[in-house]
Amino acid sequence: MDFEKLTINERKIIVGIDFGTTYSGVAWAETQRPDRRVAITSWPISQTAREGESSDKVPTKLRYPSSGDLYTRSNVEWGFTIPITAPTDQVIEWFKLDLDPSLQSMGSSVSNVAARGGRNVDQLVTDYITALGEHLTYTLREKLGEGVVKSTPLEFIVTVPAIWSDLAKDKTKQACQRATSALGTKTPIHLISEPEAAAIYALHGLDPHGLKIGDSFVICDAGGGTVDLISYTITNLKPILEVQEATPGTGALCGSTFLNMRFAKFLKAKLGKEEGFDDEVLAEAMEKFEKTIKRQYALNAPPNETYTVPVGGLANNRELGISRGRYALKGSDLQSIFEPVVAEVIKLVKEQISASNVPIRAVLLVGGFGASNYLKERLRAAVPSKIQIMQPPNAWLAVVQGAVMKGLAQSAPDSLTMVKVQNRKARKHYGTEWRTRYDEKLHGHLRAKRHWCGLDGCWKVYTMEWFIKRGDPVSENQPYVTSFVWTGPVSAGRIRKIKMDVYADRTPREAPIARDDNVNLLVHVEADVSHIPENQLGRRKGNDGELYYELNCKIEAVYLSASTQYTLLFNNQRYNSVTAEYV
Template sequence: MDIEFEDLTIHDRKIIVGIDFGTTFSGVAWAETQRADRRSAITSWPVSKTILAGETSEKVPTRLWYNGKKAEWGFTIPPSAPAEEIIEWFKLELDDSLGSMQSQIRSVGARGGRKVETLVTDYISALGEHLMYTLKQKLGEPVVKSVDIEFVVTVPAIWSDLAKERTRLACRVAKSLPKSNAPIHMISEPEAAAIYALHGLDPHGLKVNDCFLVCDAGGGTVDLIAYTITKLKPVLEVEEATAGTGGLCGSSFLNRRFVSFLKNRIGHLDGFDDELLAEAVDKFEKTVKRQFTANARPNDSFAIPVGGLQDKPELGIRRGRFALKASDLHAIFEPVVQEVIQLVKQQISDCKIPIRGVLMVGGFGASNYLKERLRNAIDKKIIVLQPPNAWLAVVHGAVMKGLALSAPAQLTTVRVQNRKARKHYGMQWDTTYSDDIHRPYSASAYYCKMDGCRKISVMNWFIKRGDDVSENKPYLTSFVWHIPASQGRFGKMSLNIYADNNNRQAVVKRDERVATLCRLEADLSHIPESELIHHQGADGLMYLKVRCEIESVYMSAYTQYTLIHKNQRYNTVTAEYV
């Protein structure tokens, strides 16, 4: 796609920053709107507070260590830091809906009573500080100070809305991110990966109605969404083919299985300690996990450093190296890989359109072993692809989405036209009781003195599971608020948004399986009294009524709510997720 840079004035110039806050590793990339085709990922990371750039890596470890009150992060954590004090995997604690999985993912380390929101804010603050240092080095401090910066933060698609909101708020209060009012957009990780991966496909080999499954396999979560190509030119347009799925079966679970294996095999030997284990895990993470393939012979081995242990040939230990056999690696990998394969198979089965290919992205998605096992497990007609820079697909896609939001006409490369709703979304309202419709729920009907009739509270579902949802198509929900005239003017009114994540038809009456998604509060005090409806009820009392609409715009990973009264828009709606 040819980008008309001259159409962007100096007033439109922005720096778009993508932040891929991951379970085990995090990445940052950026681009300027006037040079949108030059995306840059940060690959040089600080190793100490005095050496701002030292370690070269496409991503930085998502871990913290509190040295007193000072938070060390990523590569700045010294090797001498006690392993039991290093905090890892804390990202997953943001989502309480993981339920029983919480006991498996509870972050380890000495956290000093700090809540997960504090951990996330401290980490994002450190990440942002290095981002600002890098931008000043690359662009110059005057440019960074004068040009607006917008952020696009990625979140797992399988997360609850509360977890996504927690992430946004933690980024909002991060100390190092400039201009506290700078926009922070949210995008789901698989959608960001899809924008990057689909843009990189051979345009000559694509056809309208081709369907691709994006498997974003990261450190903690695996997200899957199928996309159908609906238009090729001038912009590649796609829509979700079916509601996405996912699970907790990322590569961090391989690390945990490796740790358990190593402790069981040689953990009883003299000299086996946290420092040795940390070095072994580092070798497993950076080398072994990435080199292991399904074609390895059972007796092939990988050398794991175990300095300080005496030679034990019967255990595979010689000269400070432990020979990790391919057969052992197969046992470590297979349970986690099987979970991913089952998710892929289920998504292919759910999709009504034949899948042409599976795009593997994310750190775990770059695994040769996973790719080969998946290729052997699904229909041979379906190609399995690993796009270049698969580990950075999410963060690059985030930048591309931010550029598109900044200048849609000039900088959109891949447009997601429709998404599939993963839940039923609705509100609860009171309506006139009908014996034909509401008889099974007649016990909950009541007599309304104001309207002089029987009423019942039922669900008004404005989105149903599997519906097409587009950020270009707002949902308008009309309602009437009323208060006795004796109470005076309207103030703040509240209502709940409900969601049903169960695989069933939308219910008429709310039950225990319909959960509160968020509480909306709208300030009506600004509406002139002359625009209020004065109404005498059936009980003879006077009431004030106001007819309004709540506009809901469902984006990739967040929702915007706006109050509308007599075609006037009011940004007075706040949402509290629960």
């Protein structure tokens, strides 16, 4: 799963995919021309027109043919191919949030269940990313020619929220694998956390003359559904900018999707009883809010300023503020829509600043919501004045551009000066559970759980062995190795599989001695050893006279930006036949 080091004749096209809650972006670059990163900005507007809508990103929306029509991949509408006038009960949006039920996301309440026709979130994500992939293939053929595209392998870097569970990240990766195989290719897919991708782009764009080793920055990646925060300290400036995480990342569900929901609720309460108000009117008003009002609204706007919302077909009503098919939205109403969501983001930023334990020089706002003028001004007023609030140019594309930069740096490391993340901070304790000799002093509170071990002729008890503690520095270049002994009675038949459960504890407490309700199963790791000759499996006679297998093994875990890679080490050999199933 790690990136191979390339010679330059092994050309590759690196593709970044920012699969977002409300909008998604795609960018790409060729390894031999790494300074030319191209974002796709032209999108299909119908099943036949391959391009037409110009936008940095495309809506993360799907619409399936009605129940009477035959469903095929080609008649699923997505992005801009869904007409704005399509009834809202047929359009599926915000389904990305359903990938991580552990966040108690808005779930089915926002992601239209009726329009799904029984499809689960994995199917929706696969269909959407397949559509993105088809358009990517079309675009690459147009720009580079059929021959180049056929002969050059692709590599995908897909971004995921850092606050997601490992299961949600793994589900995203699997959906991408299904989507690329639907395109007829076997493409390597790597995950990177959204704030890390944004940081690579944003820090790369800073004025190098003003930077010093030891400077620290908070990156606030405010997107549609999630807001992720992370702090970095500069550890090296030359030959490349190297940074390390200053504190474990934080985040929450408080992206700009929640502004849209609050606006829709406000409009329904205000105008919902008026004759002619229907889904179509609401959809056009939402479009204006999404594309214009939300992005223009600023804190210093005059309090009596009004914003025009189209409400075609509604009768003039001076009292309500409707005139000639337009509704005048007051600035004070807009502030009441914005404020609770913005307050939540500010709270997260302030917590991140105080948790960093290092002086923060600036907060870099990226992501679609990060481009909001109102959010910037409110943040400016909420944090100490010595901390700069910065919005890098093209903040909406920061995540997808950073993903491409990460892929290029890994595939062709000598080709381009990039930002390198040396160390990350573990967001939780990671460990495994093993049997250990019972010791009354250490394990007295576990006395009821002890059991007799025939092999060693003593009492044993299950305890946790933590190989990473929350806040520990974690490096991609530094694997974590856990040694253990796998035993089993020979009478039960030869050992075919070695299994290991990895647990995680995300509470801020000290890592506990034994597993309790806050220690959750993270992943089953299983290694197939059935091909190892029987005579290489160690044996030992137990205290009870029985013969036992005894295998001295190690599991090596490498923690990458948004995924983990496991390898079994046995008899000085590496076995990559390890399957990891997330729960």
